[in-house]
Each structure stands twice: as C-alpha cells, then as structure tokens.
Amino acid sequence: MNPIARYLELRERIDAESARLTAVHGDNIVCRPGCTGCCVNFTVFPVEFFTILREMERDGLKPHETPFDTAATCGFLHEGLCRIYRYRPIICRTHGLPILYLDDAGGTLKWEVSFCELNFTGPGPFEFTDDTLLDIEALNTELYLINRDLVASLHDKKYHENSRIELKDICQKPEEK
Numbered sequence: 370m371n372p373i374a375r376y377l378e379l380r381e382r383i384d385a386e387s388a389r390l391t392a393v394h395g396d397n398i399v400c401r402p403g404c405t406g407c408c409v410n411f412t413v414f415p416v417e418f419f420t421i422l423r424e425m426e427r428d429g430l431k432p433h434e435t436p437f438d439t440a441a442t443c444g445f446l447h448e449g450l451c452r453i454y455r456y457r458p459i460i461c462r463t464h465g466l467p468i469l470y471l472d473d474a475g476g477t478l479k480w481e482v483s484f485c486e487l488n489f490t491g492p493g494p495f496e497f498t499d500d501t502l503l504d505i506e507a508l509n510t511e512l513y514l515i516n517r518d519l520v521a522s523l524h525d526k527k528y529h530e531n532s533r534i535e536l537k538d539i540c541q542k543p544e545e546k
C-alpha cells in the first residue's frame with residue numbers, strides 16, 4: 370500500500386478505536402460539539418498535510434479559501450466548531466481520550482496516563498488498563514514510519530522524515546505551498 374493509503378487506513382483505525390474508548394468510558398467522557406478545550410494550532414507531518422489537501426480538493430473545496438481565525442486557539446475554529454472536522458488530523462481524533470505515553474521529564478522514561486481535565490471528574494478512583502487506554506506512542510510510531518516512506522518517495526527533497534508543517538498552511542495559495 371502506498372503511504373497515503375496506509376495513512377487513511379491508520380486514521381480509520383484510530384476513529385474506530387476512539388469510538389470504542391468513548392463508549393467504554395461512558396459518562397466519564399464529556400467531549401461534545403462546542404467544546405474546544407483541546408484545540409490549538411497544530412503542526413503535522415507532510416503525509417497528513419498532503420492528505421488533507423488532497424481530500425479537500427477531491428471534495429470540490431479550495432483549501433486556500435478556508436477562513437482562518439488568527440485570534441482563536443486553533444484558527445480553524447468557528448463558533449466552537451471545526452471548519453475542517455471531516456479532514457482533521459489524527460491528533461484531533463484523539464482529543465480528550467485517556468492516553469498512555471512515555472514521559473521523559475527528569476531524564477528517566479516513565480509510562481504515564483493523560484486525559485483532558487474536563488473528563489473523568491466524577492468520583493474515582495479510575496482504573497486504566499491496556500484495553501481502556503490509547504497507546505499514543507504506538508500510534509505516533511506508526512504515523513512516523515508512514516510519513517518517512519512518503520517523504521522518501523517524494524522527488525522534491527524539501528522535506529525530511531522529521532519535517533513538520535503548520536496545519537494553517539493549507540490556507541496558503543497553491544503557488545505558496
């Protein structure tokens with residue numbers, strides 16, 4: 370499979386896993402339309418950036434005409450909703466969920482759990498297991514490898530495997546990209 374197809378397959382899996390975890394955690398997850406607590410201006414790998422552009426164009430949209438609010442925490446927010454929700458990157462698809470991640474603060478790697486502070490506010494204690502957490506390290510590794518293959522396949526050597534692109538650059542005119 371080419372890197373874009375692999376990216377889309379990963380994204381589909383993440384959507385399914387997010388839906389499963391949201392159901393598993395029930396009332397402890399209060400994420401809903403209008404809540405924008407996790408929304409900030411993100412950077413993304415080229416594979417995400419070009420997939421988002423391609424999908425928007427496929428749907429007849431002109432990405433460079435997407436309004437971008439420089440005063441908002443994420444410029445794609447409009448009245449509490451995401452203007453590019455359907456195309457949003459993978460990180461936005463994991464907002465609010467309890468995630469398992471490696472913390473390297475203090476020079477020692479430690480597994481930690483993190484989630485949006487608006488969730489899990491009821492009486493605890495909350496027990497998390499491998500089956501009720503999203504392993505963000507595994508996800509990021511998979512995404513990194515897919516992106517690495519995409520970058521290696523590009524004739525234009527403008528990007529390397531750690532390149533990040535500001536998501537807001539989808540609003541640039543084609544000749545500026």
Ligand code: SF4
Nearest residue numbers: 408409443446451461
């Ligand atoms: S792209 Fe959409 S979902 Fe992601 S941070 Fe911005 S407004 Fe939120």
